[in-house]
Amino acid sequence: MNEFNTFFAQAYWWLSLFGGLHCLALAIYIRYFYPAGSNQKLLAAFLSLIGLYFLTGMLNRDNTPIPIHVLFNLITPIYFLLMPLLYLYCKRSLEQSTEPIGLSFHYWPALITLLLAIMDIIWRLNLHKNAIWFQAEFFNNPQSIDLSHWSLALPLLLFAQTASYFVALWHLLQRYKLGHLQLSDAPQDTLKLIRFRWLFGLTIAMLLNWLLRVFVVVLPFYLGDSLSTLSHALPRLSLLLSFYLLAAYGLKQITRSAYLRGHLSAPQPKTASQSSEILTPEEFEFIQQLQQESNEHSEKITNTPSKPQN
Secondary structure, eight states, X not given: OHHHXXXXXXXXXXXXXXXXXXXXXXXXXXXXXXXXXXXXXXXXXXXXXXXXXXXXGGOOTTSOSSOHHHHHHHHHHHHTTHHHHHHHHHHHHHHTOOSOOOSOGGGHHHHHHHHHHHHHHHHHHHSXXXXXXXXXXXXXXXXXXXXXXXXXXXXXXXXXXXXXXXXHHHHHHHXXXXXXXXXXXXXXXXXXXXXXXXXXXXXXXXXXXHHHHIIIIIHHHHHTOOOOHHHHHHHHHHHHHHHHHHHHHHHHHHHHHHHHHHHHHSOOOOOHHHHHOOSOHHHHHHHHHHHHHHHHHHHHHHHSOOOOOO
């Protein structure tokens, strides 16, 4: 039994490393090598955070110098950027917006929660009733430190933020579908439909993986159940498979979009009305004037009486 647990723990470690490196490599490719605009930078940042989520699976109580829940208190605020990046990527892609974002208000929850996490650590180190003993235990025996109220509240705040952004994304996609998508064979409308399907698939994949993590990790954590390695590995495995499917689907849609853009940029054949208009308006007016003078000259010749013959 111990050998099986050891094998499963090693498999989970390699899954975290494998998924993290793959997401980071894809993010670097999109950010620096894929010819795209500023919206793709949002997607690269989103994938970088997913890579960080995978790599945190390599952390455990034995290889962290501080209590692992304190370390995650410092890492979790970074996850408050995950849904804002997804929302901004979908919104700007649908609106085809290219202006720089700057420090958007969507990023403020991450900064606020990080500041509160740092304050929580300082508060516990300096204002504990046995502060000297507490600080010694914090660094010498970090696993003996109990969870703080902030450690219990932080996952709940992240849950509320993620749920609200999924609702906002759903309304955004519904508004775009009703207001902009048209069922026609025009290349422009087909490109809009391809973009919408990609964003819709990405949103649904993230929603399903988030629900899986809620039921497997978050709810058991608050209900007091023990979390096994399988509980942590299942959401990561599902997320990794989802990104492989999204990558295959996205590659197919990129090929189709490139074909349609090439079709739009190709010179269009002239229509019959265009091909018939060979002369300019000035040349056409000059020819009409010549024809009119020719007709007047013919009428003069016709109306001139002929001389009688002897």
